[in-house]
Amino acid sequence: MTLSITRTRTGLAAAAAVALLIGACAPGSDNDDDASSAPSAGDAATDPSELGDVTLTVWDQEVREGQTEQIEALNAAFEEQYPNITIDRVSRSTDDLRTTLRLALSGDDAPDVVQANNGRPEMGQYVASGLLTPLDGYAEAYGWFDRFPESVRALASYSEDGATFGDGDLYGLPQMGEIVGLYYNKTKLDALGLEPPQTTDDFVAVLQAAQAAGEVPIQFGNSEPWAGIHEFGFIQNQFSDAETIRNLGFGRPGSSWTSEDNVAAADATREWVDAGYFVDGFNGVNYDSAWQAFAQGTGVFFVGGTWLVADLTSAMGDTVGFVLPPAGASGQHLVTGGVSIPWAIPANSDAKEAAAAYIDFITNSEAMTALTEAGNLPVIEADQQTTTGLQSEVFAAWAQAGEEDLLVPYLDYATETFYDTLTVAVQNLMAGQSDTQQFLDTLETEYSAATGS
Amino acid sequence: MALAAGRGPGEPRRVAYLYILPALLVFGLFVLVPLARTAQFSLYEWNGLGAASWAGLENYRAVFTEPQLRGAFVHALVLVVFYAVIPVTLGLLLAAAMSRAVLRGMGFFRVVLFLPQVIPMVVVAIAWRQIYEPNGPLNDVLRFVGLDALARPWLGDYTWALPSVGIVGTWVGTGLCLVLFLAGMSRVPRELYEAARLDGAGPFREFRAITLPSLRGELAVALTLTVIAALKTFDLVYVMTSGGPGTETTVPSYQVYNNAFLLGRVGTATALAVVLTLLLFVATVAINRVGERGQR
Numbered sequence: 001m002t003l004s005i006t007r008t009r010t011g012l013a014a015a016a017a018v019a020l021l022i023g024a025c026a027p028g029s030d031n032d033d034d035a036s037s038a039p040s041a042g043d044a045a046t047d048p049s050e051l052g053d054v055t056l057t058v059w060d061q062e063v064r065e066g067q068t069e070q071i072e073a074l075n076a077a078f079e080e081q082y083p084n085i086t087i088d089r090v091s092r093s094t095d096d097l098r099t100t101l102r103l104a105l106s107g108d109d110a111p112d113v114v115q116a117n118n119g120r121p122e123m124g125q126y127v128a129s130g131l132l133t134p135l136d137g138y139a140e141a142y143g144w145f146d147r148f149p150e151s152v153r154a155l156a157s158y159s160e161d162g163a164t165f166g167d168g169d170l171y172g173l174p175q176m177g178e179i180v181g182l183y184y185n186k187t188k189l190d191a192l193g194l195e196p197p198q199t200t201d202d203f204v205a206v207l208q209a210a211q212a213a214g215e216v217p218i219q220f221g222n223s224e225p226w227a228g229i230h231e232f233g234f235i236q237n238q239f240s241d242a243e244t245i246r247n248l249g250f251g252r253p254g255s256s257w258t259s260e261d262n263v264a265a266a267d268a269t270r271e272w273v274d275a276g277y278f279v280d281g282f283n284g285v286n287y288d289s290a291w292q293a294f295a296q297g298t299g300v301f302f303v304g305g306t307w308l309v310a311d312l313t314s315a316m317g318d319t320v321g322f323v324l325p326p327a328g329a330s331g332q333h334l335v336t337g338g339v340s341i342p343w344a345i346p347a348n349s350d351a352k353e354a355a356a357a358y359i360d361f362i363t364n365s366e367a368m369t370a371l372t373e374a375g376n377l378p379v380i381e382a383d384q385q386t387t388t389g390l391q392s393e394v395f396a397a398w399a400q401a402g403e404e405d406l407l408v409p410y411l412d413y414a415t416e417t418f419y420d421t422l423t424v425a426v427q428n429l430m431a432g433q434s435d436t437q438q439f440l441d442t443l444e445t446e447y448s449a450a451t452g453s
Numbered sequence: 454m455a456l457a458a459g460r461g462p463g464e465p466r467r468v469a470y471l472y473i474l475p476a477l478l479v480f481g482l483f484v485l486v487p488l489a490r491t492a493q494f495s496l497y498e499w500n501g502l503g504a505a506s507w508a509g510l511e512n513y514r515a516v517f518t519e520p521q522l523r524g525a526f527v528h529a530l531v532l533v534v535f536y537a538v539i540p541v542t543l544g545l546l547l548a549a550a551m552s553r554a555v556l557r558g559m560g561f562f563r564v565v566l567f568l569p570q571v572i573p574m575v576v577v578a579i580a581w582r583q584i585y586e587p588n589g590p591l592n593d594v595l596r597f598v599g600l601d602a603l604a605r606p607w608l609g610d611y612t613w614a615l616p617s618v619g620i621v622g623t624w625v626g627t628g629l630c631l632v633l634f635l636a637g638m639s640r641v642p643r644e645l646y647e648a649a650r651l652d653g654a655g656p657f658r659e660f661r662a663i664t665l666p667s668l669r670g671e672l673a674v675a676l677t678l679t680v681i682a683a684l685k686t687f688d689l690v691y692v693m694t695s696g697g698p699g700t701e702t703t704v705p706s707y708q709v710y711n712n713a714f715l716l717g718r719v720g721t722a723t724a725l726a727v728v729l730t731l732l733l734f735v736a737t738v739a740i741n742r743v744g745e746r747g748q749r
Contacts (some may be wrong), residue, residue, distance in 0.1 A: 098714070098715070099714040101715075102501045102502060103501075104718075105502070106501075106502055121715065121716065121717055125500055125502055125503075125717055126502065128502075129502035129503035130499070130502065130503075131502060152512060220695075221583075221697070222607060222609070222695065223608055223698075224695055224700075225697050225698065262723070279587075280587055280606070281587030281605065281606025281609055282609065283604075283606060283607070283608075283609025283610075283697070284585065284586065284587055284606025284607060284608040284609025284610065284614075284698075285586060285587055285606065285609070286582065289586065305523060414717065416717060417716050417718075418499075418710070419715070419716075420715075423697075424697070424699050424700055427697050427699050428699045428700045430699075431609070431611060431698055433611055433698075433699055444503045
């Protein structure tokens with residue numbers, strides 16, 4: 001018995017020592033809140049060559065083929081033009097960047113330029129915690145307000161407290177555009193004797209014809225559940241108007257998930273599943289398997305983002321096409337999308353002016369050409385680039401979306417936890433585990449709690 | 454044990470502590486301090502970035518009341534059946550069978566059955582994800598033998614997703630249990646079995662009276678390892694299902710990751726981690742108590 005008592009005592013002493021070691025400081029309490037000193041237009045120096053020797057630490061997620069190509073080219077060009085600035089590039093996959101950025105931003109030794117996802121769970125939280133630099137001063141100095149249309153800037157704008165998304169100060173600039181449209185197999189559509197669908201009625205007609213001909217109408221893989229956000233968004237875009245979807249997506253008050261148009265969208269989703277328009281067992285298929293199956297000829301349609309252009313072009317050549325989602329009740333080809341992950345300047349950066357110059361450099365006209373050549377969709381000036389094949393169809397769709405103001409946000413932008421809620425809800429809806437009403441109620445509960453409407 | 458309590462031989466205690474100091478420092482720095490920090494975070498509401506606010510036991514209340522988080526623990530318990538109970542049972546049966554019959558190429562079978570243990574879990578997960586695909590090998594085989602009705606998108610099926618993940622755990626764990634038990638059985642003197650047979654014991658009596666009691670130690674080890682593996686599963690779920698379909702396959706570790714890194718709910722995540730740690734601790738102690746009791 002004596003033995004076990006001594007042991008316990010030692011254990012207690014150790015625990016006490018550990019507790020002392022940690023001290024009483026609450027997590028996050030050592031952050032200095034005054035870090036976000038915004039420059040005004042007057043004092044922002046726009047000539048990087050006068051900044052002296054600077055090492056610019058850049059954290060990016062440009063790791064896919066076309067992305068690496070463009071950013072490496074631009075980095076080299078930047079260093080050549082400004083020999084006094086050295087770029088220290090740290091590249092990670094999107095997921096890895098996301099999980100490490102939190103700690104990096106709140107540390108004193110923060111990177112100078114980072115790619116921060118513009119949704120509420122990331123950029124919104126960073127802004128609320130004062131970890132990003134508002135760029136409005138630089139934007140005036142460099143003319144970013146003219147370079148980027150308001151619709152693009154809104155996707156990286158927040159109020160100072162991070163509560164309002166889509167309005168307020170500018171916190172980042174994107175390089176690329178991104179839309180989730182409808183890829184179709186030209187060979188199969190020709191064999192059916194049909195044209196790419198312009199309206200929802202057309203679309204359903206093609207789906208029925210494809211099914212009758214023994215084809216898989218829509219290829220789809222939802223085992224990585226974010227694909228469901230795109231699939232449901234694609235359907236919702238045909239039933240709800242832009243204002244509704246933007247309110248819901250940005251988490252702004254004024255709309256409702258349980259409105260008639262959203263009920264119609266959810267009902268249509270169920271009906272299309274029941275009718276067998278989606279590939280069998282889609283909840284057990286992963287995203288890559290799905291688009292690869294589409295590329296190999298299983299499926300007439302695939303709802304996917306422009307990030308697949310390079311892959312699908314090399315797999316399918318001229319036999320793949322891309323159109324905006326069909327127009328439904330609203331009469332518009334609304335399309336989910338926005339911008340690639342914006343480039344932002346951490347509040348704790350010690351080279352903000354060089355960082356701003358860098359962001360200016362990788363988003364100017366020459367940069368847009370460079371990234372087009374690497375197979376990407378530039379966020380601005382897409383109409384001034386020369387492209388062929390699938391890329392030109394995607395560029396045309398992007399241009400049309402811009403001209404006609406068709407862009408609607410990803411639905412998971414809405415709240416900090418909406419990604420989780422929505423992915424689970426869509427899987428449940430499409431698997432028949434919940435009905436339309438339950439699906440919409442789940443989303444409405446979280447939306448109205450967050451917006452207070 | 455008794456010696457250590459009194460004034461034992463060798464150097465005095467204080468010097469002994471000096472010997473373990475380096476290891477203790479490393480252990481403290483990388484295990485105890487993070488553990489204590491985790492426990493501390495679990496009492497705050499914190500998004501990992503800004504200032505934290507005191508939450509008391511609110512996060513723990515969430516762990517036990519939020520259906521998604523509570524569900525994760527239920528799923529983990531189901532996985533214990535697949536990761537621990539079935540492999541140990543299978544391992545025992547196989548070991549008993551293998552020890553009775555002298556088998557040619559015994560070493561080969563042992564290696565094959567143990568192989569899943571040495572493959573990285575992520576590779577295992579990717580391989581099985583493909584096996585389970587709607588048009589994957591498993592469904593192909595089922596259709597080939599005419600069992601079309603059974604073919605389904607295993608990982609996308611609300612009833613079958615969790616068992617499908619569990620069976621991978623069984624596949625991985627069985628080899629480990631078997632090898633442990635075979636090693637244990639090789640220590641049992643042949644004479645015991647001969648004596649039992651002379652007394653007229655059948656295979657079943659033999660198993661219950663000799664094999665099982667002499668394997669107590671191995672059983673405890675096997676159960677400890679497999680139960681821990683079951684409760685802290687992350688890689689299989691992360692790669693195979695991301696917790697889906699719906700939330701059918703979420704497990705505590707996955708929710709810790711999800712809440713801390715993706716949702717920015719560090720308080721909830723750490724509370725969950727603390728509960729999971731305690732659960733693991735209790736399970737390990739309980740299993741070893743039972744294992745030790747038999748040896749005295």
